[in-house]
Amino acid sequence: MTGGPAPVRADRAAVAVVATTAEVLAHPDLHEGLLAPWERQRLAPIRLPGRRDDVLAARLLVRLCAARFTGRPPHESAPAQFCAECGRDGHGRPYLPDHPGAGVSLSHADGLVAAAVGPGAVGIDVEPSTRRPGPLSVLSRLLPEDELREAAARPDPGAALLRLWVRREAVLKAGQEGLRLLEWTDHRRAAVVTVASTAPVTTFSAARPGGGGA
Template sequence: MRGTGAMGGMALAARTGEVLAAAGDVRALLTRAETDRADALRSAADRDDFLAAHVLVRLCAGRLLGRPAQSLTVVQSCGRCDRPHGRPRLVEAPALGVSFAHTRGWVAAAAADGPVGVDVEACDGVPLDWRLAESACSERELAALRRHPNPRLAFLRQWVRKESLVKVGVASLDELGRLDLPVYGDDAPRWRDWQLADWGGGEVVGCVAARERVRLRLLDDP
């Protein structure tokens, strides 16, 4: 196995069905804890999204490590309870940071030399819930959203950026409003020592947070 000292990072996104089709026997790839959590979901679409996200993080880490996805074990643990959720890690490469996310019909995953966080959200076309925006955005961000020609899309962009920062451990979901991030412009912003790499804008938007910039690309990109 390659060492993680000079790997950089990798992030992938794909439609749920594409990941499941590429994976083959999904349940043989995942752990019993993962399949049990999937089976507990009532919606078949939610189960597929969950399974695809857990597959994609193995595919992503496997590409970075030069290992087959089936040789990697993803575990999650929570500091507050004994349930198998919380920040994921690889048993075979514990120093490698990994993250994954799913939304309706899409999944994303990232792996990097150090902490990494990824999030993805569907652009559903519904009007912006300003109460949610007020709880998750700073006053400066809210002012920018009110001037934006597409405030819903601009908010989703902020949301995935902030969720990616939550996943690297710099804030909690209750503290999103204190993360004051740039709203305008296509260039990926920074927040303190973290690089934020944006992706999408049609069906979905996504973001990866890491110490070094990691480009989020489609699974079938060369």
């Protein structure tokens, strides 16, 4: 490490990336050895191999995303986490210790992972495009009634409800209302994604240059 904490310019774009867990685990710059001891402790109790891979891949992808944002290599881009509710490290909102003020978010679901890093609050969520949230009785407690009604009236209400759900998760992770929303469907990976951010968002590919991918 060189120098102290670097202030983050507020006019910078946020960066976001979506990948499959398999893509991340095959990435030449990313491997389990990058994880801090506390992160490995969190992986240890996960019994389902697929879920363990998803959590591992999300923690690796957030390093790639932070590296893209800060210009530092992935092995110098480890996120920390702090829980404001209980005042302890190791869970809660992720952050970059060397970049105070930067927002960090990660997401994983059934073989898909996503990460975002920005100059301010940022939240990202990814879900398989085949997933259907519900039932409506539960959703009605979590989502605005007018938006629910509108989604339910669409030709494909399940897909519309999923997009609402993903948006809600991204906004919750950002911890702020009124942010810019970037929403898209990654058809190749069958993924529905939303980024909520104070800053405009630039997406990038986790695939190796020249190695194919989005």
